Each structure stands twice: as C-alpha cells, then as structure tokens.
Amino acid sequence: MIDNRYAIRLKGVTKCFGKHTAVSELDFDVPRGALYGLLGPNGSGKTTCIRMIMGILHPDEGSVSLFGADPDEMRRTRVGYLPEERGVYRKMKCIEFLTFLAEIRGIPRFEGQKRSKNWLERLGLGEWADRRIQDLSKGMQQKVQFIGTVIHEPELLILDEPFSGLDPINQDVLEEIVRDFHSRGTTILLSTHLMDQAERLCERVCLISRARKVLDSDLEELKAEEQTGVVVVNFEGSDQWLKGPEIDHIDELNGELHLILKDGADHQQILKRGLESGAKILRFDLVRPRLHEIFVRHAGAGAVGDAGTPKNTSLGFQ
Amino acid sequence: MWVNVWAVIRREYLERVRSKWFVISTLGGPLLMVLLMVVPAYFLLLGEQAERKVAIVDGSNVLYERIAPHLEDGGFEVEEERWHVDVVTALRQQATEGDLWGFIVLDELTLETGEAIIYVTSRPSEIHQLRLRSAITRAAMEYQLERQGLDAGALLSGGELRMELLSDEGTSAEEPQFWVAYLGAFFLYMVILLYAVSVMRATLEEKTSRIVEVIISSMKPWHLMLGKILGVGAVGLTQLAVWIISGFLIIAGGMPVLIAVSPGLVQFETVLSALPGIGMMGLFVCLFIFGFFMYSGLYAAVGAMCNTDEEAQQAQLPMIMLLVIPIAMVSIVIVQPMTPMATWFSLFPLFSPFLMWARVASGGIPAWQIGLSFLLMLLTIFAIAWVAGRIYKVGILMTGKRPTLPELWRWVKEA
Numbered sequence: 001m002i003d004n005r006y007a008i009r010l011k012g013v014t015k016c017f018g019k020h021t022a023v024s025e026l027d028f029d030v031p032r033g034a035l036y037g038l039l040g041p042n043g044s045g046k047t048t049c050i051r052m053i054m055g056i057l058h059p060d061e062g063s064v065s066l067f068g069a070d071p072d073e074m075r076r077t078r079v080g081y082l083p084e085e086r087g088v089y090r091k092m093k094c095i096e097f098l099t100f101l102a103e104i105r106g107i108p109r110f111e112g113q114k115r116s117k118n119w120l121e122r123l124g125l126g127e128w129a130d131r132r133i134q135d136l137s138k139g140m141q142q143k144v145q146f147i148g149t150v151i152h153e154p155e156l157l158i159l160d161e162p163f164s165g166l167d168p169i170n171q172d173v174l175e176e177i178v179r180d181f182h183s184r185g186t187t188i189l190l191s192t193h194l195m196d197q198a199e200r201l202c203e204r205v206c207l208i209s210r211a212r213k214v215l216d217s218d219l220e221e222l223k224a225e226e227q228t229g230v231v232v233v234n235f236e237g238s239d240q241w242l243k244g245p246e247i248d249h250i251d252e253l254n255g256e257l258h259l260i261l262k263d264g265a266d267h268q269q270i271l272k273r274g275l276e277s278g279a280k281i282l283r284f285d286l287v288r289p290r291l292h293e294i295f296v297r298h299a300g301a302g303a304v305g306d307a308g309t310p311k312n313t314s315l316g317f318q
Numbered sequence: 319m320w321v322n323v324w325a326v327i328r329r330e331y332l333e334r335v336r337s338k339w340f341v342i343s344t345l346g347g348p349l350l351m352v353l354l355m356v357v358p359a360y361f362l363l364l365g366e367q368a369e370r371k372v373a374i375v376d377g378s379n380v381l382y383e384r385i386a387p388h389l390e391d392g393g394f395e396v397e398e399e400r401w402h403v404d405v406v407t408a409l410r411q412q413a414t415e416g417d418l419w420g421f422i423v424l425d426e427l428t429l430e431t432g433e434a435i436i437y438v439t440s441r442p443s444e445i446h447q448l449r450l451r452s453a454i455t456r457a458a459m460e461y462q463l464e465r466q467g468l469d470a471g472a473l474l475s476g477g478e479l480r481m482e483l484l485s486d487e488g489t490s491a492e493e494p495q496f497w498v499a500y501l502g503a504f505f506l507y508m509v510i511l512l513y514a515v516s517v518m519r520a521t522l523e524e525k526t527s528r529i530v531e532v533i534i535s536s537m538k539p540w541h542l543m544l545g546k547i548l549g550v551g552a553v554g555l556t557q558l559a560v561w562i563i564s565g566f567l568i569i570a571g572g573m574p575v576l577i578a579v580s581p582g583l584v585q586f587e588t589v590l591s592a593l594p595g596i597g598m599m600g601l602f603v604c605l606f607i608f609g610f611f612m613y614s615g616l617y618a619a620v621g622a623m624c625n626t627d628e629e630a631q632q633a634q635l636p637m638i639m640l641l642v643i644p645i646a647m648v649s650i651v652i653v654q655p656m657t658p659m660a661t662w663f664s665l666f667p668l669f670s671p672f673l674m675w676a677r678v679a680s681g682g683i684p685a686w687q688i689g690l691s692f693l694l695m696l697l698t699i700f701a702i703a704w705v706a707g708r709i710y711k712v713g714i715l716m717t718g719k720r721p722t723l724p725e726l727w728r729w730v731k732e733a
Contacts, residue, residue, distance in 0.1 A: 051531075054531070054535050057715075092329075100329050104325045105536050
C-alpha cells in the first residue's frame with residue numbers, strides 16, 4: 001500500500017565511501033507538510049543523505065521512498081532540489097535559464113517565462129532578467145538558483161544549506177519565502193549547520209553526528225523535555241563566583257555569558273555565591289536551552305570538534 | 319520525456335548559434351573564400367593595368383598574327399609597329415613617356431631559335447615572362463611546322479588522353495579529384511573532432527559546475543546526453559550548410575562575374591569544373607553526421623568520467639592517437655584507392671568518415687562498399703551509444719579520481 005502520510009521515508013540507509021562510513025543505518029520520516037531540519041556539523045553526512053534522497057548516490061543498504069512510491073518517478077516533477085554546491089549555466093540569460101529548468105520539468109515555455117519573470121521581480125532581480133548569469137553577483141546567482149528550484153511549484157523542497165553565502169537581508173528574504181511555501185502546504189527538508197537558523201525556522205529536526213542520527217523530534221517538545229538548565233548572566237566585577245560544581249561549561253554569545261548547568265544542579269546556589277562575592281549582577285536569567293546546547297549534550301562536545309571546525313562558527317554562534 | 323530532450327536540444331542549439339564564436343566562424347568561412355578569390359584577382363588586375371600595352375616590332379613579318387591572340391588572352395593590349403631604322407628609339411621615347419609598358423622586337427633569328435628582345439619600363443612577373451616567352455616560341459614552332467605542311471595546333475595545345483575503363487568496378491566515370499579528396503578528408507576530420515570535443519567540454523562544464531545534479535533530478539542521464547549530442551550536431555550541420563551553400567553561390571555566381579569583368583582571369587574557370595557535385599556534397603554531409611555521432615558519443619563519455627580539463631586532455635589521448643592512423647593513410651588511399659589495405663581500413667567504422675571520402679573522391683569504388691561502410695558505422699553508433707550512455711550515467715554524478723579501466727567496465731556492466 002502506498003503510504004501517503006510521509007513525503008520522505010528513509011529506512012536503514014547506509015553509505016560508505018571506501019572505508020569511510022558517511023551515513024550509517026539512518027532512519028527518518030518527513031511527514032507531509034512539515035518544515036524539517038536536517039542538522040549537523042560539516043562532514044556529518046547531511047549532504048550524502050540528501051544526495052541519496054535525490055538519487056545522485058545510491059545507498060549501499062536500506063531504502064528511500066518519496067510520497068510512498070518509487071523515488072525516480074516522483075523526483076522529476078514533484079521535487080525541487082537546491083544542491084549545496086551551486087551550479088548554473090553561466091553564459092545563459094537568467095530568464096532563459098529559468099525557463100529551461102521549468103521546461104525540463106514539464107512546464108510549457110510560455111508559462112515558464114511568465115513564472116520566471118514574476119519570481120525575478122519578487123526577488124528584486126527584475127532588471128537582470130536579460131543579463132547573463134555570469135554578470136550577476138554570487139548572491140544574486142544564488143537567488144536565481146533558488147528560483148530554479150521552486151519554479152515548478154514542487155510538493156517537496158529539498159534545500160541543502162540554502163542560506164550559506166547570503167547576506168542577512170537576503171537570508172531574511174529567502175527565509176520568508178520558505179515560510180510562505182510551508183504555509184501553503186509544501187513539505188520542506190532543509191539542511192543546515194546553523195543551529196540558530198534551524199531553531200527559528202523548523203518545526204521538526206533531525207540531528208546527525210558522525211554519520212549517525214542523534215535526535216529526531218519535534219522542536220518544541222524537544223525543548224520542553226530537555227532538562228539541561230541554561231542561565232544567561234551579565235555582571236560587573238570579579239568572575240570568581242562562576243567557578244562551582246553546578247556549572248558544566250560556559251559559552252559566550254553576543255557579549256553575554258551562557259552558563260550550562262549540570263543535570264539537576266541548583267542555579268540558586270550560583271546566584272547566592274555571586275551576591276556574596278560582591279559582583280554587581282545586572283542579569284541572571286534562567287532560559288530554555290538552545291538547540292546548540294541540546295545537540296552538544298546529545299552528541300557530546302567531541303562530535304562538534306570532530307567536524308574539524310571551530311566551535312563558534314560551525315555551530316552557529318553569530 | 320521527449321519534451322525534456324527537446325528542451326535540451328533547443329538550449330544547446332540556441333546558446334551555441336548565438337555565441338560570438340559561432341557567428342564569426344560561420345561567416346568567416348565564406349568571407350575567407352571571397353578573399354582568397356578576390357585578392358589574387360585584384361592584384362592580377364592591378365599588375366595587368368600597369369603592364370598592359372605592348373608594341374610588337376615584327377621583323378619576321380609572319381609572327382605577329384600568331385603571337386597577338388595569345389597575348390590578348392593573357393590580358394595584354396597589343397599593337398603592331400612597322401619596322402624602320404629609328405623604331406627602337408621612337409618606341410623607347412613612347413615608353414618613357416608612359417604611352418607604352420614595353421615593346422618586343424622580333425627578327426629572322428626569332429623564327430629559328432625563339433630569341434627575341436623585350437624592352438620594358440618595369441620588370442614583369444614570372445608568370446608574365448613565361449607567358450610572353452611561350453607565346454613567342456609557340457608562334458615560331460607553329461610557323462616552322464606549317465611550312466612543312468603539318469597542323470600543329472592540336473599537338474602544341476597539349477593533346478588529349480581519353481580513358482576507357484575495361485573493368486566494370488567503377489561506379490563513376492568522373493575524373494578523380496585529388497584536391498577534393500584530400501581537403502575534404504581533412505575538413506571532415508576537423509569538423510567532426512571540433513564538434514565532438516565541444517560535446518565533451520559541455521559535459522565537463524555541466525559536471526564541474528554541478529548544474530548536472532539539478533538537471534538529472536528532472537530527467538534521465540541518457541536523455542540529457544542524447545539532447546546534448548543532437549543539439550551540438552544540429553549546430554554543426556547549420557554551419558556546414560551555411561558554408562556549402564555560400565561556397566557554391568560564391569564560386570558559381572561570383573566566378574563568371576569576375577571573369578566577365580576581367581577576361582584575364584579565365585584560367586580560374588577550371589575551379590568551377592573541379593567543384594564536387596551534389597552527390598559528393600550529400601556524401602560529405604552524411605559522413606559528417608555518422609562520424610559525429612560516433613565520436614561525440616565517445617567524447618561525451620570522456621567528459622563524464624573526468625573532473626578537470628587536464629584530466630580530459632589526458633583521457634582523450636587514446637582517441638587522438640587512434641585518429642592519427644586514418645589521417646596518415648589519407649594520402650596513400652588517394653593514390654591507390656583500390657588496394658586491399660585501403661579497402662579494409664576504410665571499412666573500419668571509426669576511420670570510414672575520412673578514408674571513405676578519400677576513396678570515393680579518388681574515383682571508382684564499388685557502391686556496395688560505400689553502403690557497407692554506412693551500415694557498419696550505424697551499428698557502431700548504437701554500440702557506442704550503449705556503452706557511452708552507461709559510462710555517462712555513472713560518471714556524470716561521480717566526483718573524485720578518474721576511473722581506471724576495470725572500474726569503467728564495472729560502470730558499463732552495472733549501470
């Protein structure tokens with residue numbers, strides 16, 4: 001029976017390159033209409049996973065299905081895919097490139113042209129329609145490519161690091177469009193290493209680390225369940241009071257200190273110690289843990305280091 | 319699915335036909351041809367205007383009528399001058415004043431030895447010297463032979479060798495056209511390779527820019543490859559068509575005009591009769607199409623298995639080396655088109671486009687051999703498409719190092 005509840009189902013998918021295991025026994029289901037985040041540090045297997053969903057790579061073991069059916073048929077017309085490495089026909093005019101992409105997905109030329117124009121206008125590229133893509137800036141090219149991904153109004157959008165390389169203003173524009181598609185019922189799978197972004201956008205996340213799934217859950221539920229306490233502090237004076245048995249480690253973000261507490265630690269003890277030390281405490285705020293902290297807790301700090309990138313950039317400290 | 323293939327063909331064709339390179343090379347061909355015709359003719363005319371007027375002082379009294387027509391054909395304006403004592407001084411005067419380019423003095427000795435004196439204001443070209451000299455000696459010989467009662471006209475104009483083939487192997491009674499055989503084979507080699515390599519480059523570019531991942535998610539690799547080959551092939555045919563048609567128009571239309579303007583160019587008329595006919599042109603286009611399909615399939619596979627230009631350069635080396643063989647053989651085949659070696663080599667499908675052309679143009683090969691070579695090429699096209707399609711399918715999405723031969727074989731088997 002065709003199971004129509006899920007846009008994507010991965011069952012026991014494994015992929016090895018030589019001796020290196022890129023994805024190991026991965027299962028996950030993306031329900032129809034979900035905005036689903038695939039998270040993990042660089043090199044954790046996100047892109048390999050997406051390339052298997054798109055049929056660019058074939059899993060060594062396990063199976064992939066789209067809309068409960070054979071993925072080959074579904075991909076051609078119902079899926080929009082934005083690869084991580086950007087590719088365009090540099091010498092083509094924007095409008096012709098987009099019309100071509102629409103055409104190979106079965107949209108008549110005239111309709112394709114109309115849609116391309118509308119999209120270019122919407123993303124502020126109207127006057128660039130007749131220019132060659134190589135004349136556009138990198139960010140503009142990326143927007144053109146994004147249009148190419150959605151021009152046939154797919155039911156499933158697969159976006160591999162869609163925001164990387166964009167300035168904050170254009171990131172917001174694109175985020176808005178992603179939300180718009182989501183509100184109209186499009187299923188979206190989005191991979192990112194930027195935890196903050198996933199936290200803002202996604203309703204469900206799958207965390208991958210070292211080729212394996214670490215977490216797969218509704219974001220709100222996940223946060224509610226998490227026991228880890230986080231305290232944001234701001235103060236003047238000595239920081240001696242921050243040394244204590246309750247604190248696992250301290251992160252610095254936007255000039256504020258985030259104290260990550262150990263399980264079951266009492267934050268009141270820290271506050272008390274602070275007041276006694278004579279420091280002038282401006283802020284002492286018990287907050288819900290951020291996705292990053294949840295991830296580190298589940299995958300272990302080592303998982304982050306494994307990715308070979310500095311902690312503060314790879315996991316989205318902005 | 320054919321919508322997909324059509325979209326790829328259309329894109330490939332339009333992008334290329336609109337490119338500067340295509341416009342320049344397509345228009346440049348005929349332009350070059352016009353230049354090759356007009357420039358020498360122009361200089362010829364220039365030269366002739368300066369050298370045109372010649373006076374002949376005929377001391378023998380029998381040579382003038384015989385020489386004058388030949389020189390007039392050669393573009394000279396000829397006038398006879400009666401012999402008198404001061405004739406040389408008088409003509410010298412005229413020449414220095416610019417009324418004459420020069421004058422020839424003939425006497426009784428000329429009748430026996432062909433010796434004559436020409437006074438000129440500027441040195442004539444080698445060709446003109448030759449023409450002047452041969453006109454004089456020819457006239458002297460004609461006179462001498464006629465005096466003995468012989469009609470020497472036909473002999474002196476070079477005679478004629480008529481050929482009657484006794485075997486029935488010849489399919490055409492046409493004269494062998496060596497330059498057509500030679501230039502045609504090289505031209506085929508050039509355009510087939512040019513467009514096949516262009517399929518490879520396009521494939522490589524799509525692969526390295528990763529655009530192929532997006533395209534392949536919307537269509538089968540085999541369809542992309544087919545669309546690409548057909549699109550590029552159509553560009554090649556367009557270019558050939560422009561070249562062939564404009565070439566015909568230039569030579570067939572322009573030549574008579576040129577000759578009418580300047581009768582001195584009448585010797586160029588031989589070019590007209592040596593032009594390959596419609597049949598040969600059809601053969602040329604067919605050989606291009608078949609050759610292009612074979613080589614573009616191979617080159618598409620090479621493009622798909624490589625990651626960089628350097629890798630592609632190396633990977634196409636075996637093919638370049640293979641192609642050295644027919645090119646080296648063209649000149650042998652032209653001279654001896656019917657030897658068993660020429661026959662076998664020209665029937666080998668990858669060599670057929672070049673060697674069949676050379677043999678057919680060199681004259682008289684059996685029709686069944688032409689038919690067989692096309693059949694073999696057709697089978698080869700299917701075989702290459704099958705193998706190359708499989709390599710393409712795997713290779714186009716593969717990154718990392720270039721596959722080894724055993725790996726390639728596995729791609730072909732498993733794809």
